[in-house]
Amino acid sequence: MSTDIEPAGVVEDGSFFRTLVEHGSDAIISIDADSTILFANRSVERVFGYEPAELVGEPLTTVMPERFQGAHHAAIAEYIETGERTLDWNGIELPGEHKDGHEVQLSITFEEHQYEGKRVFSGIMRDITDRVERERKLERQNEQLERFAGILSHDLRDPLNTARAQVALAKNADDPTEYLDELEHIHQRMGDLIEDVLTLTKQGHTVGEPEPVSPATVAEEAWQTVGGSAATLRVEEVGVVQADRERLLSLFENLLGNAVRHAGDDVTVEVGPLSAGDGFYVADDGPGIPEADRANVFDYGFTTDDGGTGFGLNIVESIADAHGWKVDVTDSEAGGARFEFSGVRRSENGDTE
């Protein structure tokens, strides 16, 4: 900005500019050629946590992460000596360091002017931490989607190949019934897989607005869908907790369905409160989960059963995560599997809708 041109508009005195600079939402810091801070506006407090007066007279490196300090000194020395700008002066993205030590993502525009015969360099800094975090989150989601696509294509290729084989054999057989039954089973499995992946991708790792819900009631509802006639569900009152009802239903459907599949048609499944009072458990009297597998059971695609998609427990974990619950696998009293959900927030008014 050149000073010999009259500013456009009506400006009575310098206080206009002072106010503009002081109250603008961007943090402004001016330094001399030795990188000593000459001026800091009010917004530096919001961005860096320092009072402006705390910074004046201090080196600029006070608000700079250590790993950038050397590069800063080199760049400014180079510019003063040669006039060469080694980095973009307009909207460059660099992190700053907050008073409490955490990094702040900044978009910085540099200006240079003369003041009382000295060269002054100013940085106008906008806090873009939120945007950078959104970008990182998107990157993570993209990676996750890519993983999904890989798993999905792999997991559908195998049954599709088997289905083609069944068709070939059925065409060649005198009695194709056996192959057609198997084909039906394969198609069921492929359908389940698609449903599970959709559940995971559509709902992601989020939950809707939590509402007061009784896990015992929801477990009984899930049992209507997945429980067999020979299987037994025993439910102890758990109380009323804060949860997304639909997703809790999905959690129980997967967990109870898993128990029926792995522990047999005559399984007995128990749902009850944790003794610590901060959650609930689901336990069965089946064969249990071997110690060695416990670390992997929640992984995508983990299954020990040809009929399973390997997504069920992953869905369970993502629902627990989304609620902020911790899930652990252990032995049940009957030697079966026991899943414990802790860190569950109880509803304050104690009533379900």
Next chain:
Amino acid sequence: MSTESAADGSLDHDAPVVLVVDDEANVAEAYALWLPDEYEVRTATNGEQALDAADEDVDVVLLDRHMPDLSGDEVLDRLRERGLDCRVAMVTAVDPDFDIAEMPFDTYLTKPVDQEEIQDTVENLLGLSSFGDQSRQFFAVSRKIAALEDEKRASQLEDSDTYQQLVERRDELDSELDDVVGEMDDDDLEAAFRDL
């Protein structure tokens, strides 16, 4: 392990021998069914059976990668350790990664496969036997490149030294082959390489 052979139980010594390996018996059986009757087809449903069924007579192996106990990758290594120089097609739902560059197979099929793909692959691999070592290498390297190009993004290929080396190797072999191609029958060559 089972062997399908001529109706009278005797084996035609000129009949091509194909070994089909997949841990799903029905899948192995279907591949066998898809192949022409004049081939001798052996099937195996695990790695150990595959090694038992493999011998000097086997011309082509269709080999699943993901099998319990002994994987297809291990079976492939053991076949080569035994000095068996049969042509091998990996037939698998496993997405090819850059590690396939070092594996001693000839071609890579990704499931699901159909009759035409199985037939063409075996036919091509049988056809390769009449060519020299260089042509066979050219075929194998080209198939690896194709498998990786199907699976990987352009940026991943660009960043991969392994992929670049495969491409260089293919181009080398290609120019060496150009020098000798006059000696071969063009139709045969075309038949063997038509899927490239």
